[in-house]
Amino acid sequence: MAMTPGTLITVAPTGAELAKSDFPHLPTTLDELVETATSCERAGASMIHLHIRDADHRPTLDASYLKAAVQALREQTSLVIQLSTGGSVHDPLDQRLTVLDAEPDACSLTCGTTNFGDDVFLNPYGFMSDLYVQAQEREVVPEFELFDLGHVASLARLIDAHGLPFGGKVHVDFVTGVPGGMPGTPAALLAGVAMLPTEVTSWAATGIGRSHLPIVATALAAGGHLRVGMEDNVVFARGVPVEHNSQLVERAATLAELMQRPAMSTDAARAVLGVKDRRRA
Template identity: 75%
Template sequence: MSPSSVGTLITVAPTGAESRKADVPQLPTTLDELVDTAVRCEAAGATLIHLHIRNAEHRPTLDHGLLRASVTALREQTDLVVQLSTGGSVHDPLDLRLTVLDAEPDSCSLTCGTTNFGAEVFLNPWPFMVELYRQSIAREVVPEFELFDLGHVASLRRLLDQEGLPYGGKVHVDLVTGVPGGMPGTPAALLAAVAMLPAEVTSWSATGIGRTHLPIAATALAAGGHLRVGMEDNLVFARGRAVGHNDELVARAAELATLMQRPPLTTGEARELLAVKRR
């Protein structure tokens, strides 16, 4: 793998399950808002969108109809790789989280272990991980392995040893830093995780939560990684200035990547990087 020789995959995570619409009115929670966000973020340089869905009351939901409608609308209006979160909110039951794949996304998240998540617990026991992985292979959905801690890196190694390579044969991971309860959002922590990645990993992205956003982005670009940005992870653009729209974060990531001589990938290049199936 020679990640530094390719451009940059920019993922946008526009909504998440934690922030309340009442507190953050600019958070995209309706289908129209998500489509507008996706179109604007694709124009700014994003090639993959990581989706959490909200219901009519703007609360997190795994409603199958809303998931499928969102996937369909984004495919009609953009060429983005559509990735659905299988994490939902920390309160969603495991069996319901498995049904996310019924919406036939291009990609899905697959978190490689349980972690403390602020005051909550994000539950991802081993049998759930294995079942989700097997379903992703059977349904030809590309998983993105979410790693919140070094133990999750070891669990990915165990999963690949036991179950083999994912659909498409590529292994893409996202190193999530800065979550209270996970690895800190520091260059040292990120590089330690990168050094532990299994040899089968073909590409990796990094996420820095909150104020760790920029140092993690800079470190990832310097180390040959890719970027995830968005209002799921960061609501502050700069000191004293809130994020007004997700495309601001995407545009800044694209500018950083271009300055580092690794400009944003096209959607076609992103699909090739991840071995995503054309649907």
């Protein structure tokens, strides 16, 4: 796996865990998501990882909300649109599969069950396998979310069982620093990278909370890509809260530029990921 000259920056603006009442800058309405997406694209993001909220700002997998978000972002940005199939840790497995009905460019595919704070994020092998095959059939590119080293082995098992994903590329994201998952340390991240199957063509890393900057630095130095955003980190610096997702994207893009791996364009990201171009001419 050769080092990619540029850096694919994904913004994860909302997530399903934080309450709007506690974090008023969290983008939860469609208008807020569109403004966030356009600002983050200007700042250097080339993909957006979406969790959707309903009219009461609660996490939802309702098809109408998902489709409206995909359509609006596709019309007003050129970002690669990736929908979360994780939803909330409380969402049932069968409902999580329906996310693909919204026709995103990409989707998340978490490669195993993990403790998630006081909860359990359930991803049994049968669900993973069904999602993998449905994504192939619908020509949606999965991003394989790896919360632990065992998830790397599960990824290899999926590839062995079903062949390559749609587009022929295999892109993974190490999600580090979740209580119950792999720690957000350089040593843990590099151990995971060393275990990746040969089919993997690109990888990114996410550092939750205070592990954010060490993971960004390690990923850039090791040839990986980045995911940043308020889903993962709401503190910009000690005592300084994040007020807009673009702050995190701008910092990531600045660090990538300093490492001579500048932020990728959305077209370059599409080529790296092998996504189908669903944008209308």
